[in-house]
Amino acid sequence: MKKTWEVVLYSGKDGRDSVINEIDDFGENNAAKVFRVIELLKTYGHTVLETHIKHIDRKIWEIKIDKYRVLYFLYENQHYILIRAFMKKTQKTPEKEIEIAEKRYTDYISRAEGA
Numbered sequence: 398m399k400k401t402w403e404v405v406l407y408s409g410k411d412g413r414d415s416v417i418n419e420i421d422d423f424g425e426n427n428a429a430k431v432f433r434v435i436e437l438l439k440t441y442g443h444t445v446l447e448t449h450i451k452h453i454d455r456k457i458w459e460i461k462i463d464k465y466r467v468l469y470f471l472y473e474n475q476h477y478i479l480i481r482a483f484m485k486k487t488q489k490t491p492e493k494e495i496e497i498a499e500k501r502y503t504d505y506i507s508r509a510e511g512a
Contacts, residue, residue, distance in 0.1 A: 404439045405472075407480040407501050410508070414501065416467070419482035423465055431482070434462050438477055453490060457498050466490065468498040478505055 406416040420428050434449065438460070443450050451459045453468065457480075460467040468481040480501040483494050 402439050402442050402475045402477055404435055405476060405478045407478060407505060409501070409504065416479045416482050420467075423482070423484065427463070427465060431462050431465055431467060434460060435467075435479070442475070443477075454495055454499070457495065457502065459490060461485075466494070468494065470502055472505075472509070478502075480505065 408415040408417070420431050423431065443458070449461045451461065453459050456470040457468055458470065460469065464485050466481075466483055466485045467479055469477050469479045472478050481494060481498040485491075
């Protein structure tokens with residue numbers, strides 16, 4: 398039996414910084430598109446989405462869905478941790494978005510390994 402990937406949506410300690418809130422801000426139809434792609438990721442891993450995936454920096458990757466982006470990293474055995482979602486308005490991924498993703502990556506790792 399094929400193992401599915403686990404997808405975790407990042408939420409800060411206080412719950413305010415949340416990927417689910419960021420995706421919901423895209424509007425109902427666009428959020429639905431993003432969640433469909435997340436389901437594909439969960440079922441098949443990132444190989445099925447090769448044309449929609451881009452390596453950003455060190456451990457951070459980007460899923461491209463129309464003008465929307467979801468930044469994530471792989472964690473342990475078949476876990477995708479989605480750490481930032483935003484609407485892309487420029488050709489290049491903004492540094493500010495990468496910095497937010499890196500802070501969330503560090504926060505997630507420290508809480509996961511400190512637990």
